[in-house]
Amino acid sequence: MAQSLVTNLPPDEQRALLRGMLTIRRFEERASADYRAGRIYGVVHCYIGEEAVAVGVCSALARTDRIISTHRGHGHCIAKGADLSRMMAELYGRETGYCKGKGGSMHIADFAIGMLGANGIVAGGLSIITGAGLAAQMEGQGGVATAFFGDGAANAGPFHECLNIAATWKLPVIYVCENNLWAANTAAAATHALADIAARAAGYGIPGVIVDGNDVVAVRQAASRAVERARRGEGPSLIECKTYRWRGHTERPGQPDRRDAAEIAAWQATDPIARLERQLRTAGELDDSGVAAIEHEVADAIAAAVAFAEASPFPPPAAASEDVFAA
Template sequence: MQPSPEQQREMLRLMQTIRRFEERATQDYLDGDIYGVVHSYIGEEAVAVGVCSALEEGDQIVSTHRGHGHCIAKGADLDRMMAELYGRETGYCKGKGGSMHIADFDIGMLGANGIVGGGIPIATGAGLAAQMDGKGRVAVSFFGDGASNAGSFHESLNIAATWKLPMLYVCENNRYAANTAAAETHAREDVAARAHGYDIPGIIVDGNDIAAVYDAATTAVARARAGEGPTLIECKTYRWGRHTERPTQAEPRPAAEVEEWKTRDPIPRLVEALKAQQGQLTDEEWEEMDREILARISSAVAYAKASAFPKPEAALDDVFSTGGA
């Protein structure tokens, strides 16, 4: 299914917001203003936006350590995101979680996760809850090629396939897990092929082509809502940056490979596609959209900087739940 021009413009806005957010987060991290670590999603924007554009508000997603893009694509608030990266009390986790732990239950973003493969069973639990609720909700698990080698991936796919849970398993195959090439750890190159072991569809898409991602996600969502069970979608993509933005982070990837993937940038691809549709985007409109996004990111940074750090006496707040029973 092809998105309408209006939907495509919204997808472009979201992808460029992720791009500009990540550029700014990287810069501010290198300047020492952001604590912890930043894993940039630059280059992979079409996956988060393509999938989340196929969802409804009540659908739920679970993210990874590289999670800013998923949050933005699902509609997270940029002020609270940036404040969390800055470790401020106005952030999503009151400044105590940082980049890898943003969650917003109100928009169906059940959380990023620093544990590789840790989010997959959480998403599967959300899928089970959606099935039990019977309101037609679906759950999406985003994870990397590295995570697909974790036991939690196989356990989750098995139970989701057996119980026909309304799920999308979205593998962001960027060909590396930290410094290890997937070729060194995957017996078979295509993660999607593993779906056959669980008798569910395993789809491979060009993860830098947002129309292809959206199309695959739309089909999988319809299947899930119809009670036919989960789909594994493998998006072939690439991160432009090193594994983290730490200045000391190793870079085992050949420079020519990185440069080659930059030519497959998903954002200009969508810009060109929109321009080719008579009257759907002009250079001026695109420049204006980018200016607005940059201004929005700057105001999120200003909000973060104007917010206070959490107080030491708040360190143990929100650690325990009374359960309400």
């Protein structure tokens, strides 16, 4: 696995990575609680435990670079710079939300920051981002396109089709597999014979790297290399981030969870947030007051997002037939 070269990144940037991961975690802790309290509708899938992937990768991208997400999309939105208030309002079903309150957790998009959308169709984002990669290539501005997808999605047809054509056409795409070892309640070992998704890259003639997905600096470094390669016109890369989700597949009460408590606990011990905090403290770049300041800043931002959502109206009934493109 790639080693974290924590000393190569200026402390300010490392603290920004910590703040980014903490923002995702606190946003989702609040979303989970509000979902269980009946204040949020639809389905909510939490990304808690996997924050280093979204933050590490997005920190290597420009605002204009495009990304696509999954059903577990809050982390990618936040890491790309989405507005927390509009996100929370969307979860609350309010008309100030990103989809005017009609899309919910799995449809948040913000084209202004290159966030092409969360996606409830497993592996659906792979095709969209490959098209975005083709667009970036045709635009000729050096843009790159990045897909986040799970180990389950890696077993669906679009994975092969997209990596094959992206490699053939040398598209500037970064395929980031978040291998959290489970697809809903199916263990990865029950669905593919090779444990490492990254090994498949050889079949397309592109680089495939395995990264400790709970080490945000290592993720950032791997992403940076892939981004540089893509910007040079050398084509796509596959990055497999080994990580783990702490929560069940969804936040729905009674959601079955076949995972072993010991497995969950072992991964919680590699918490990406606690890990970076520890590294920064050891390097003398963060102390108790520094941690408290970041926590306060994040808590204020989440509280403001919730207040904005609560103060916003629900869409009027007539809005049900607006923005409908096919029926």
